[in-house]
Amino acid sequence: MKKNKTIFITGTSSGIGRETALKLAKKGYKVFAGVRRKADKIQIENLNDNITGVYIDVTSLSSIDKAFWFVCKNTENIDVLINNAGIAVASPVECIDITKLKEQFDVNTFGAVSVVQKFMPLLSNAKIINISSMAAYGLFPYVGAYCASKRALDILFNSFALENKSNIKVISVKPACIKTPIWNKSVERAKEAYEAFNQTCKDKYTKELLFMEQNALKNTTNSIDVIKVVNTIEKIIESKNPKPSYNVGFTAYLAEFASKLPLKFVNNLIKYKLKKI
Numbered sequence: 001m002k003k004n005k006t007i008f009i010t011g012t013s014s015g016i017g018r019e020t021a022l023k024l025a026k027k028g029y030k031v032f033a034g035v036r037r038k039a040d041k042i043q044i045e046n047l048n049d050n051i052t053g054v055y056i057d058v059t060s061l062s063s064i065d066k067a068f069w070f071v072c073k074n075t076e077n078i079d080v081l082i083n084n085a086g087i088a089v090a091s092p093v094e095c096i097d098i099t100k101l102k103e104q105f106d107v108n109t110f111g112a113v114s115v116v117q118k119f120m121p122l123l124s125n126a127k128i129i130n131i132s133s134m135a136a137y138g139l140f141p142y143v144g145a146y147c148a149s150k151r152a153l154d155i156l157f158n159s160f161a162l163e164n165k166s167n168i169k170v171i172s173v174k175p176a177c178i179k180t181p182i183w184n185k186s187v188e189r190a191k192e193a194y195e196a197f198n199q200t201c202k203d204k205y206t207k208e209l210l211f212m213e214q215n216a217l218k219n220t221t222n223s224i225d226v227i228k229v230v231n232t233i234e235k236i237i238e239s240k241n242p243k244p245s246y247n248v249g250f251t252a253y254l255a256e257f258a259s260k261l262p263l264k265f266v267n268n269l270i271k272y273k274l275k276k277i
C-alpha cells in the first residue's frame, strides 16, 4: 500500500497554516501542526485524527530542538515541510524600531532557516514549501520590513536549493492579500510601533499610517479566501515536478510584472498614488 505523506507545518493556530493542516489531514496525510499554545494544540488536534500538534516557536532554537525530537519519535521522515509561521510589521523605514525590524526577520526569515537546519536529517527527499508573499517583489511602501523579510527568505532558500546535495525541492508560494487574522494582528503591531515613534515621526507619517490601517482592516474581509492558497499548496505537494515559485491571486501576478518594469517608472507611479492619500 502507498504510504501516506507526512507533512510538518509551522504556525497552524490560525489562517493559512490552520486551513492547510485541516485540508491535508482530511486527504489522509499525517500532519504535524506547529503551535505555540496549549489551547491551539487542543484546537488543531480536535479538527482531525491525522493531526498531531507540535509546540514550536520558530524564533527559539531550544523550542525547534524539542519539536525536532518530538517529530523524530513519531516518524522517520518528513515529505513536506511548510514554513508558514509569519508576522507582518508595518512602519516607515525612517521610523522603524530596530528591535521590531529584527523581530520581523527573526520570525519570517531566520525562523524558517533555523527550522530547516534542525530538521535536515528528516528531509532527504522532501519538498520545502515556504509561504513567502507578493511582498517579496519588493514594491510596497510602509511594509518594507515585511517585504525585505520575505525577499530574504526567497533568496536564502534559492541558494539552499542550488547548494543542497540531497533531493530536496524548494518552492516559494507568493500569495496576494488573503483573508486571515494576520491583518488585525498587523494593525495591533503597527499601533504599538507608532506609540514608540518620536514626535517627528508621528508628525510626518500619521496620515499614511492611518491609511495603511484602513487598508489592513479592509483586507480582513475584502481579500482572497484562504482556500486559494491551500489549493496551491496541495497542487505543489501532489506535483512530481513543481515550479520554484507560485503566485496566488491576480495582484501577486501584477506585483511580479511591475517588479520587472524599470524601477524609476514604477516608483514614480507609486509616489504619485501616495500623494493622493
Ligand SMILES: NC(=O)c1ccc[n+]([C@@H]2O[C@H](COP(=O)([O-])OP(=O)(O)OC[C@H]3O[C@@H](n4cnc5c(N)ncnc54)[C@H](OP(=O)(O)O)[C@@H]3O)[C@@H](O)[C@H]2O)c1
Binding pocket: 010, 011, 012, 013, 014, 015, 016, 017, 035, 036, 037, 056, 057, 058, 059, 083, 084, 085, 086, 087, 088, 107, 131, 132, 133, 134, 174, 175, 176, 177, 178, 179, 180, 181, 182, 183, 185
Ligand atoms: N494573509 C495574507 O494576506 C498573506 C499574504 C501573503 C503571505 N502571507 C504569509 O502567510 C503566512 C501565514 O499567515 P496568515 O495570513 O495565515 O496569518 P495568521 O493567521 O496570523 O498566521 C500566522 C501563524 O504564524 C504563527 N507564528 C507567529 N509567530 C510565530 C513564531 N515565533 N513561532 C511559531 N509560529 C509563529 C502564528 O501563531 P501564534 O498564534 O502562536 O502567534 C500563526 O499560527 C505568513 O508567513 C504570512 O506572512 C499571508
